[in-house]
Amino acid sequence: MLAAIALSSCGAPWERVKDSEDVDELRRFIQEHPRDPSTVEARNRVALLEYRAAVASGSRYAFNIFLERYPDSPYSLRIKRRVDELDFEQAVKAGSSHSLGLYLRQHPRGRHVVEVQRRLDEQNCAAMSRQDDPRRIRSFLSAHPETGCKAELEQRIKRLHFERVRQSGDVAEAWDFIRAHPGDPLVREVEQLLLGRQVAALRDGARFEQAESLIRERAPAGELASMIDSVRSAQQAWQRAGFEPVGTESKPVRDLYARLARATRTLRATVSDVPASAELPGDPRERWLLADKLMLAPDEQSADLLLLLCGDAFVEVRHRAHRALDRVIDSIGPVRAGNWLGEKRARLAGTARADVLLLRLALVLELAGDAAMALHQIERLLTEAEVPDVFAMFLAFELRRKLAQQREAASMARRFSEAAVGFADRRIEAWESLKDSQQGWLTFRQLFGLLSLWQALLDVFQREELSACKDSLGDWLELSRKNHRRVRRWFEDEELRWSLNHEGYARCAEPERGRAQAGAAERERISALVLLALTASERAAPTLRWTVCCHASQDLRAIAASLGVMIDTLRALEPMPHLAAL
Numbered sequence: 001m002l003a004a005i006a007l008s009s010c011g012a013p014w015e016r017v018k019d020s021e022d023v024d025e026l027r028r029f030i031q032e033h034p035r036d037p038s039t040v041e042a043r044n045r046v047a048l049l050e051y052r053a054a055v056a057s058g059s060r061y062a063f064n065i066f067l068e069r070y071p072d073s074p075y076s077l078r079i080k081r082r083v084d085e086l087d088f089e090q091a092v093k094a095g096s097s098h099s100l101g102l103y104l105r106q107h108p109r110g111r112h113v114v115e116v117q118r119r120l121d122e123q124n125c126a127a128m129s130r131q132d133d134p135r136r137i138r139s140f141l142s143a144h145p146e147t148g149c150k151a152e153l154e155q156r157i158k159r160l161h162f163e164r165v166r167q168s169g170d171v172a173e174a175w176d177f178i179r180a181h182p183g184d185p186l187v188r189e190v191e192q193l194l195l196g197r198q199v200a201a202l203r204d205g206a207r208f209e210q211a212e213s214l215i216r217e218r219a220p221a222g223e224l225a226s227m228i229d230s231v232r233s234a235q236q237a238w239q240r241a242g243f244e245p246v247g248t249e250s251k252p253v254r255d256l257y258a259r260l261a262r263a264t265r266t267l268r269a270t271v272s273d274v275p276a277s278a279e280l281p282g283d284p285r286e287r288w289l290l291a292d293k294l295m296l297a298p299d300e301q302s303a304d305l306l307l308l309l310c311g312d313a314f315v316e317v318r319h320r321a322h323r324a325l326d327r328v329i330d331s332i333g334p335v336r337a338g339n340w341l342g343e344k345r346a347r348l349a350g351t352a353r354a355d356v357l358l359l360r361l362a363l364v365l366e367l368a369g370d371a372a373m374a375l376h377q378i379e380r381l382l383t384e385a386e387v388p389d390v391f392a393m394f395l396a397f398e399l400r401r402k403l404a405q406q407r408e409a410a411s412m413a414r415r416f417s418e419a420a421v422g423f424a425d426r427r428i429e430a431w432e433s434l435k436d437s438q439q440g441w442l443t444f445r446q447l448f449g450l451l452s453l454w455q456a457l458l459d460v461f462q463r464e465e466l467s468a469c470k471d472s473l474g475d476w477l478e479l480s481r482k483n484h485r486r487v488r489r490w491f492e493d494e495e496l497r498w499s500l501n502h503e504g505y506a507r508c509a510e511p512e513r514g515r516a517q518a519g520a521a522e523r524e525r526i527s528a529l530v531l532l533a534l535t536a537s538e539r540a541a542p543t544l545r546w547t548v549c550c551h552a553s554q555d556l557r558a559i560a561a562s563l564g565v566m567i568d569t570l571r572a573l574e575p576m577p578h579l580a581a582l
């Protein structure tokens with residue numbers, strides 16, 4: 001009896017508050033009776049009451065407070081669902097990409113994630129569909145590769161790219177479009193745009209036969225006749241500007257015409273035709289001299305042959321051909337150069353896998369201004385080569401300098417030097433068995449090229465361009481200079497002996513015959529240019545404009561451009577009587 005009374009008295013406090021709606025009263029019970037088994041039930045009662053209060057308030061704040069206090073409560077899942085619903089409603093009501101994105105960040109596994117992602121994707125797609133910057137659209141697609149409007153945005157990028165090409169007429173942009181969208185119907189329009197610009201450039205450069213041949217090869221049937229007529233009209237105007245006398249003028253005028261005609265012929269004269277690859281001379285020296293000559297024949301055919309010579313077995317031929325190709329590309333103007341580079345890049349990209357083709361692709365990329373991709377191809381070539389290619393190493397060195405990678409350039413210079421020493425020593429060691437051979441002289445041709453390339457590399461350090469990096473790689477530079485001097489002395493001594501014992505042998509550094517005549521011809525062209533400029537005549541203008549844009553000599557182009565101001569000034573003056581008839 002007494003035990004029952006005791007148990008009844010212990011449970012009495014809980015019995016009094018177990019149905020209470022007062023949270024404070026329940027908390028007091030928990031504090032005053034911490035050991036009472038009913039405290040667990042009391043805590044659950046408090047959680048229930050606070051859950052009901054949070055739901056009744058419907059506020060985000062109340063929900064957050066409940067979740068902080070009772071993260072493990074059976075009611076927390078319900079509260080999280082209510083928070084999810086509340087945040088979803090607010091995000092939809094606000095309707096902004098920020099509010100929708102906020103929902104996704106706060107509820108990455110929320111019940112409405114799919115719907116919010118759909119709404120956000122629609123908003124982003126609508127914004128991107130109005131975007132005129134292809135780079136921002138590409139950035140969006142990169143960040144959202146699964147977007148539902150991917151195909152539409154890719155079409156917009158293509159259309160924007162096409163419009164930019166059409167408005168600017170930029171040749172490099174046009175070739176970028178062709179590479180990016182092979183087989184697309186718009187490519188045909190871009191190709192026709194390129195054709196028009198190329199024909200115009202050939203026409204301005206007085207390459208009339210080449211322009212007409214290109215038209216017949218690529219022009220649409222409906223435009224063929226009009227394009228050919230345009231070229232032939234320009235050709236006739238070019239011929240009329242030759243100052244050939246017609247026989248009805250007075251003697252002073254005829255004499256002046258004769259002088260101007262000679263000056264025009266002198267200025268327009270070009271070097272002899274570019275030989276076919278099958279006609280290349282067997283002596284490497286003749287091939288590198290040919291590369292020098294081709295600098296004075298700025299044409300696509302010259303560029304083709306020079307690119308071929310860039311893969312020659314002899315280093316000096318490669319070196320000079322590379323230098324000449326750079327000059328030719330600069331001389332033929334941006335439109336023709338851009339088309340030549342674009343066509344070569346497209347062709348080589350599909351075939352260049354190793355060796356000389358990979359080298360040619362790298363050179364084309366370099367000339368097109370893509371030094372980083374050119375370096376990538378050269379490094380592929382160096383990685384795959386069984387024997388170090390000193391010319392490829394030199395190109396990698398130059399490209400790294402161009403990309404401001406000074407330490408890497410210095411490291412490549414050290415590698416080049418090590419390879420150059422090995423290259424030279426192998427040939428010097430083999431000389432005893434070659435010096436009595438009919439082919440011994442080829443050793444001099446190869447070593448001459450190596451020494452030339454080696455000296456060009458050392459000159460960079462002589463100018464202190466890479467002084468910050470050279471000391472961090474050991475004493476290789478001084479050793480390289482020492483070895484260069486050693487190989488050069490051996491080369492000069494042995495080549496001298498060979499030349500004394502072999503009549504008719506042309507030493508590598510011996511200047512080409514006719515150098516003096518070439519200098520005289522250059523002076524004659526300058527005199528012709530000045531004479532034509534002084535006439536201030538419209539008939540001289542085509543030849544003068546052609547000289548500025550397209551003459552093979554960079555010096556003459558510069559002189560002609562500077563004379564343009566003089567020409568305009570003279571035209572503003574009262575012409576002299578004997579020039580009035582011109």
